[in-house]
Amino acid sequence: MAKIFSQSDVATHKKPDDLWVVVDEDVYDLTKFQTEHPGGQKILQRVGGKDASKQFWKYHNESILKKYKGQLQIGSLDSKKQDAPPTPPPSPPQKKDPSPEAAQPSPESGAVAPVPSKVAEELKESMDPYGDLVPYADPSWYQGQHSAYFKLTHEALRKEVREWVDAEIEPNVTEWDEAKRVPEKIYKQMGERGYLAGLMGLHKYPTHLTKHRVRSVGPEQWDLFHELIVTDELSRAGSGGLVWNLVGGFGIGCPPLVKFGKKPLIERILPGILNGDKRICLAITEPDAGSDVANLTCEAKLTEDGKHYIVNGEKKWITNGVWCDYFTTAVRTGGPGMNGISALLVERDHGGVSTRKMDCQGVHSSGTTYITFEDVKVPVENLIGKENQGFKVIMTNFNHERIGIIIQCIRFSRVCYEESVKYAHKRKTFGKRLIDHPVIRLKLAHMARQIEASYNWLENVIYQCQMMNETEAMLKLGGAIAGLKAQSTVTFEFCAREASQIFGGLSYSRGGQGAKVERLYRDVRAYAIPGGSEEIMLDLSIRQAMRVHKILGMKL
Numbered sequence: 001m002a003k004i005f006s007q008s009d010v011a012t013h014k015k016p017d018d019l020w021v022v023v024d025e026d027v028y029d030l031t032k033f034q035t036e037h038p039g040g041q042k043i044l045q046r047v048g049g050k051d052a053s054k055q056f057w058k059y060h061n062e063s064i065l066k067k068y069k070g071q072l073q074i075g076s077l078d079s080k081k082q083d084a085p086p087t088p089p090p091s092p093p094q095k096k097d098p099s100p101e102a103a104q105p106s107p108e109s110g111a112v113a114p115v116p117s118k119v120a121e122e123l124k125e126s127m128d129p130y131g132d133l134v135p136y137a138d139p140s141w142y143q144g145q146h147s148a149y150f151k152l153t154h155e156a157l158r159k160e161v162r163e164w165v166d167a168e169i170e171p172n173v174t175e176w177d178e179a180k181r182v183p184e185k186i187y188k189q190m191g192e193r194g195y196l197a198g199l200m201g202l203h204k205y206p207t208h209l210t211k212h213r214v215r216s217v218g219p220e221q222w223d224l225f226h227e228l229i230v231t232d233e234l235s236r237a238g239s240g241g242l243v244w245n246l247v248g249g250f251g252i253g254c255p256p257l258v259k260f261g262k263k264p265l266i267e268r269i270l271p272g273i274l275n276g277d278k279r280i281c282l283a284i285t286e287p288d289a290g291s292d293v294a295n296l297t298c299e300a301k302l303t304e305d306g307k308h309y310i311v312n313g314e315k316k317w318i319t320n321g322v323w324c325d326y327f328t329t330a331v332r333t334g335g336p337g338m339n340g341i342s343a344l345l346v347e348r349d350h351g352g353v354s355t356r357k358m359d360c361q362g363v364h365s366s367g368t369t370y371i372t373f374e375d376v377k378v379p380v381e382n383l384i385g386k387e388n389q390g391f392k393v394i395m396t397n398f399n400h401e402r403i404g405i406i407i408q409c410i411r412f413s414r415v416c417y418e419e420s421v422k423y424a425h426k427r428k429t430f431g432k433r434l435i436d437h438p439v440i441r442l443k444l445a446h447m448a449r450q451i452e453a454s455y456n457w458l459e460n461v462i463y464q465c466q467m468m469n470e471t472e473a474m475l476k477l478g479g480a481i482a483g484l485k486a487q488s489t490v491t492f493e494f495c496a497r498e499a500s501q502i503f504g505g506l507s508y509s510r511g512g513q514g515a516k517v518e519r520l521y522r523d524v525r526a527y528a529i530p531g532g533s534e535e536i537m538l539d540l541s542i543r544q545a546m547r548v549h550k551i552l553g554m555k556l
């Protein structure tokens with residue numbers, strides 16, 4: 001039971017050896033904490049015994065209170081409503097029969113007000129507003145607008161993931177990024193919460209491979225928009241390293257195994273992975289072969305008895321490699337070019353696998369790895385797909401990989417934008433809040449327009465993937481997804497830069513209020529380069545579209 005204090009009780013604890021302060025009507029004992037306070041002791045002593053809410057919010061954001069509340073709060077003021085019911089969310093927009101008195105927006109003079117058709121009227125059902133309601137900081141369906149794609153199960157999943165991220169992930173993300181590691185228990189929870197099984201770009205949730213289920217969505221209701229929500233909400237923590245740690249290796253290393261692996265291999269390996277006990281990654285890129293996959297050199301030679309492959313070679317920039325048990329590896333089993341490539345599941349237990357963590361500019365907690373395979377003896381049963389037909393396996397994977405990157409980039413752009421909007425409302429320069437300077441609003445507007453354009457394209461692409469089978473999607477959507485990947489990384493880079501300009505010095509030093517922006521700025525290149533660089537993506541977007549539309553009967 002929290003203790004109740006009056007303001008005058010608190011006022012008696014104003015000395016350095018007995019130092020209390022009030023923040024938002026909660027009382028904190030900072031006597032011991034003051035010596036470790038990064039902002040200094042004296043500044044706390046000056047507000048000892050007083051309400052320091054104004055000063056607190058000037059220098060910190062919400063994550064600080066979330067992190068330290070449990071440790072430092074000793075009670076609340078008697079003026080604070082005790083056991084008050086949670087503040088209800090703002091009432092949703094009127095759905096049916098708006099009363100004649102209700103204010104209706106009227107068109108500007110000269111504008112033509114469209115009248116909804118009868119069908120549209122019947123379909124009209126907007127979502128309840130959710131989140132902080134900062135415009136453009138969340139997708140429009142979070143903000144009381146209509147959506148053709150999202151239903152009740154999506155709303156429920158959004159709430160489920162957000163609560164988890166807010167409570168257990170976001171307050172610790174900066175620490176984990178600096179430590180270059182996310183605690184294993186978080187990955188384990190990804191399995192136990194049923195998220196891993198839902199993140200493979202499959203049309204059906206694979207109930208035969210795991211006993212875990214997502215709490216708020218039945219397996220039969222699971223679709224690609226649920227998958228979007230899990231990645232999107234995880235990305236709100238504002239750390240590429242975190243997201244890549246949890247889904248980076250898995251999201252690209254596991255689908256080829258599930259889609260093309262032999263049944264006994266899948267049944268042996270998958271349950272451990274989907275439970276969160278074992279980890280898998282995708283090993284394609286080499287010191288000398290990146291986007292140019294067809295030229296890779298890591299070789300796998302069949303033994304004379306035809307029972308094993310002997311693998312030798314190097315792989316570089318492999319996400320999660322250091323802590324993986326399994327490596328979905330592209331190897332050369334035949335002649336030069338794309339027709340000599342196979343996909344093979346290498347297991348660390350086979351021996352001869354060495355992994356070394358690489359030091360990179362960003363995504364620090366993702367475990368970017370250099371791998372060497374030295375005479376690794378892999379049973380032929382571990383072949384994924386057919387021999388020398390691995391190129392198809394790798395290509396099929398790209399749409400899913402790129403969509404994951406796109407989701408993250410758009411959300412990171414939103415995070416940069418949201419942090420900027422919030423900061424611009426409290427920071428004053430030249431006697432005005434930043435938000436009151438037109439030059440700052442211009443920056444926000446340019447961020448928002450690119451975010452919304454990218455996100456709406458993403459929703460459409462996901463809907464198309466949902467409606468098409470894998471091969472059709474690969475052909476018809478490969479170009480668009482490549483174009484959208486470039487669009488989203490350019491947007492991310494733009495937003496990270498503009499947010500950094502708005503935060504000034506706070507986004508140059510690490511930690512504190514600018515922590516997310518500073519970190520995301522460092523993460524940008526990890527999105528603009530892998531999974532197909534911007535240049536390769538833009539070229540592919542046109543080449544592929546032309547090729548497919550020629551077949552469809554394009555008239556020039």
Ligand code: HEM
Nearest residue numbers: 028038039043044047052055056059060064068511512513
């Ligand atoms: C519950 C009480 C408080 C806690 C737990 C706390 C915690 C922290 C932490 C963790 C930082 C490091 C920067 C960051 O991560 O944001 C920090 C910085 C700072 N704090 Fe506090 N603080 C508290 C109260 C206060 C109060 C009441 C003031 C002012 C009167 C204050 C002034 C500052 C300043 C000036 C900085 C440096 C900001 C910067 O580097 O730009 N803090 N505080």
